Amino acid sequence: MGVVNVTPDSFSDGGVNFRAEDAIAAARRMLEEGAAIVDVGGESTRPGSGGVSLDEELRRVVPVLEGLAGDVPVSIDTAKAEVARQAIGLGAELVNDVNALRGDPELAGVVAEAGCYLCLMHMQGEPRTMQLNPTYDDVVSDVKAFLEERLAVAVAAGVPEERVCLDPGIGFGKTVEHNFEIVRRLDELVAIGRPILIGLSRKSSLGRILGDSEATTGPLSASLAAAVAAYERGATIIRAHDVREHVEALTAARAVVAG
Ligand code: HH2
Numbered sequence: 001m002g003v004v005n006v007t008p009d010s011f012s013d014g015g016v017n018f019r020a021e022d023a024i025a026a027a028r029r030m031l032e033e034g035a036a037i038v039d040v041g042g043e044s045t046r047p048g049s050g051g052v053s054l055d056e057e058l059r060r061v062v063p064v065l066e067g068l069a070g071d072v073p074v075s076i077d078t079a080k081a082e083v084a085r086q087a088i089g090l091g092a093e094l095v096n097d098v099n100a101l102r103g104d105p106e107l108a109g110v111v112a113e114a115g116c117y118l119c120l121m122h123m124q125g126e127p128r129t130m131q132l133n134p135t136y137d138d139v140v141s142d143v144k145a146f147l148e149e150r151l152a153v154a155v156a157a158g159v160p161e162e163r164v165c166l167d168p169g170i171g172f173g174k175t176v177e178h179n180f181e182i183v184r185r186l187d188e189l190v191a192i193g194r195p196i197l198i199g200l201s202r203k204s205s206l207g208r209i210l211g212d213s214e215a216t217t218g219p220l221s222a223s224l225a226a227a228v229a230a231y232e233r234g235a236t237i238i239r240a241h242d243v244r245e246h247v248e249a250l251t252a253a254r255a256v257v258a259g
Helices: 020-032 054-068 081-089 107-114 139-156 176-184 186-190 204-208 220-232 243-258
Strands: 002-005 038-041 074-077 094-097 117-121 164-167
Touching: 002 020, 020 038, 020 054, 038 054, 054 074, 054 081, 074 081, 081 094, 081 107, 094 107, 107 139, 117 139, 139 164, 139 176, 139 186, 176 186, 176 204, 176 220, 204 220, 220 243
Parallel strands: 002 038, 038 074, 074 094, 094 117, 117 164
Antiparallel strands: none
């Protein structure tokens, strides 16, 4: 899954694809480089972020979705039902909700009615404050219980279970240790029985284990290593900014794992 942030302030690439034509070109390039789907988002969820209005989010993503409609498999990274509704109307196949249906009460119905795919992600707290003091009894058990509960909520709202993938939400209300423990014990989340999506690409934990305790991003080399580790532990969808390099790394990893 390639990442196209149509934002001025995303944590690693804010402003790069803020103009619609740049975002469209980036999405097409990612498809050529081997992405199976491109995740278009108009709202940064970086630590400290306060979110954007519905109008602003629509202003950012709609021209990009119009430019991609029909050609490029698209996922919409939003927690807002109206953004999802318009994105689906423009061809989006998957709704990537970092709030796991806890934000907008209408989102589950929009997804159910459209029959599209849904990603439910774990987040402790909200972006503005989530990194202040994340605490868990046992991070993997807590995330697993949350994802099982949100999966049940989605199914009860009419989203077929076969359409849902789950994401532990790397960096969303988690310390560096939490993030790596989740990857180490990913098999416990795979055991839920739904595909696991994971986004480690460029995340600050990767910069922090390399010695910069204030890092807000991590380098490509560390992103690739972490993606391969997640893949080996059962992740099936890797969300990444640098598509070509991830496809190459994961192709090599698959050659080893699958024989
Ligand atoms: N990470 C980000 C955004 N959306 N969605 C899922 N399912 N999983 C993730 O790990 C995830 C996500 C943060 O990355 P990015 O989109 O590059 O940054 P920002 O939120 O600052 O736009």
